[in-house]
Amino acid sequence: FAPVTDARKSLTPCLRTDVGATDLVLIDLGRGQNRLGGSCLAQVHGVLGTRPPDLDDPALLKGLFGAIQELNHTGMLLAYHDRSDGGLLVTLCEMAFAGRCGVDITLASAPMDDPLAALFAEELGAVVQVRRTHLAAALALLTEQGLGDCCRPIGTPNPADRISIRNADCLLFDANRADLQRLWSETSWQMQRLRDNPDCADQEYARIDADDPGLYAALSFDPDQNPAAPMMNTGARPRLAVLREQGVNGQVEMAAAFERAGFECVDLHMSDILASRIELTGFKGLAACGGFSYGDVLGAGEGWAKTILFNARARAQFQAFFERDDSFALGVCNGCQMLANLRELIPGSEHWPHFGRNRSEQFEARFVMVEVLPSASILLQGMSGSKMPIVVAHGEGRAEFRDADHLVSAQPLVALRFVETAERTDHLGAEDYPANPNGSPLGITGVSSADGRVTIMMPHPERVFRSVQCSWHPQHWGEDSPWLRLFRNARVWVN
Incomplete structure (x- = not known):
């Protein structure tokens, strides 16, 4: 070593x-x-x-x-x-x-x-x-x-x-x-067909051709501009709860990203909420982190959500937090799955999907392309139209809708979708594996509440907010990657 x-x-x-x-x-x-x-x-x-x-x-x-x-x-x-x-x-x-x-x-x-x-x-x-x-x-x-x-x-x-x-x-x-x-x-493909979903293995193998351009970044904004700079220069640091539960492991990166954007981050464990040691009233924002709460044995994010829904004190705290018009929340990966199971507490989230097992039947840890769509999300303002790579790391990230009507109803809330490395002629999200690593319909991988204050996504922006965290990035990117804009947008909104 x-x-x-x-x-x-x-x-x-x-x-x-x-x-x-x-x-x-x-x-x-x-x-x-x-x-x-x-x-x-x-x-x-x-x-x-x-x-x-x-x-x-x-x-x-x-x-x-x-x-x-x-x-x-x-x-x-x-x-x-x-x-x-x-x-x-x-x-x-x-x-x-x-x-x-x-x-x-x-x-x-x-x-x-x-x-x-x-x-x-x-x-x-x-x-x-x-x-x-x-x-x-x-x-x-x-x-x-x-x-x-x-x-x-x-x-x-x-x-x-x-x-x-x-x-x-x-x-x-x-x-x-x-x-x-x-x-x-070819050997890896044949082994993958036996171990994983064979259709996914075939789709990945078929992508090997001269026309695949690979990862790229096409931005609709200047990542070197910091819209939060005037707020940060005041010295005021709004408090943000970095929420975790047993098995969650993404709290350090999440805190680092929000700290860089001008927040005072507080490590908040669910046991603090359940024991009434800390209350959510003192926080402007809440970030539910990624990982594997309760080992996902009850379903991804299900056990974490039920500790809130079935505890009167915790339920009341979270409901009051989400109903405040001066609060915001971000749920990433396991935090996304957990918040999706709290739909009854979050205003404007009734059309959110449930997240189920990946179509590939495997845990997917990849660097994939996504597109930021026009939405009400306060965290993605000024970023719509941008296409850039991001980290995914999940086994249960497939957005599941009850039926076609539910999928249609959710469209205005969709904030982020997987896209192909080569532009589709119909300009829709990626459907094929591995550009769409979990099999979500239309490539949907992030949604917001109707008023934009709560955003949930399966990818990990906190794991790519610095260029050095990216396994690939354009050579001209500086210290900060474009994903830092998401966290800076939160600081702008709070002000």
Whole structure:
């Protein structure tokens, strides 16, 4: 293990094609020995092989670690992937899959005697992507770390979406990236069909094609503007209850998000309410957090809701809070499910759905695209029309409506929906998996009360309010992600 002092410096295998000319550099700690013993290539041919890869000089591994740290610290590295199972060919393919692009590779300027060994040997090493303007400096730094005879440029990404491999001037291999990705994913797809809902598995597998643009962000507002700044500058910090129950685990991120937007957050456990240690009258806002209250054994959020509904003191407190015209509430994930079960206490929520088991029959932890819809939600004002990624993490997030009439009645309250990475021609929400990870009709994943004071959603905005929390985000995003606007909107409304 090693400490991570700055998570923003993390590297992924995702090749960049938006930064001009770049080069791929192979760092080969095997120094060209290309030993195939125990390799995947040997396995598919039914042999064990003779000499396996080995670390002949431990100083090389130390040098590699030091070089990668220094190259990353100076900002030279765009992508990184270790060479392991499957050898160099699989390493390059996986980088191309992540970047949705092709690669043009030349193994050596002079013909190699055994190019298959070079492609499939599982020697220690890595492939890195650097800007062409940084190539000389990167190679010099690698040489300083004793890796001068271990590294060489081997190719570049290409926009043609093809994986091309040459041995000097001889073309060894050329194939479509999406076709290779389907082959690479086929075993996982077949296993997924047996374990999960097979229709969902088929839909996810069918999405592997050259036309899927991947995640993106299209905003209707400037995330660098802070509409809450005038209120925050007064020094006033409205009190907000960060509500949790046994099994809830999202309270820290929730408090951090609202604190950043100018609130004074109070850790409020349901036991405090039931024992009358704290009352809701002293709070402007309430945030019901995500997690697994009572292990979801009574249904997601059901047990939590019943501790309120079946306790006269708690029921009266929550009903009075929701009926105040100067209060607001946010329910996320398990908190969303819980508040959906308190419909009888929340004015204007009679058309809210119930949330049931995901269509995939699995817990879904994904980074997916959503669209903010025009709604009364005070938390989403000024954000409608925006499409951007967000975290989901739930096993029971499918919005369930009694019938078609109930679904129609709920439409004016819908505030958030899942959308495809590629725009649908009918401009509706995502219906197919995994763009719609739980199977909700029309992609519905967030609703508000009629007056907008109470908003519930299955995704987790508190887990992506900083850019560093996002597993992917546009490079130009600053410290704050656009999702911080939701929490700032709450501060504006309170004022």
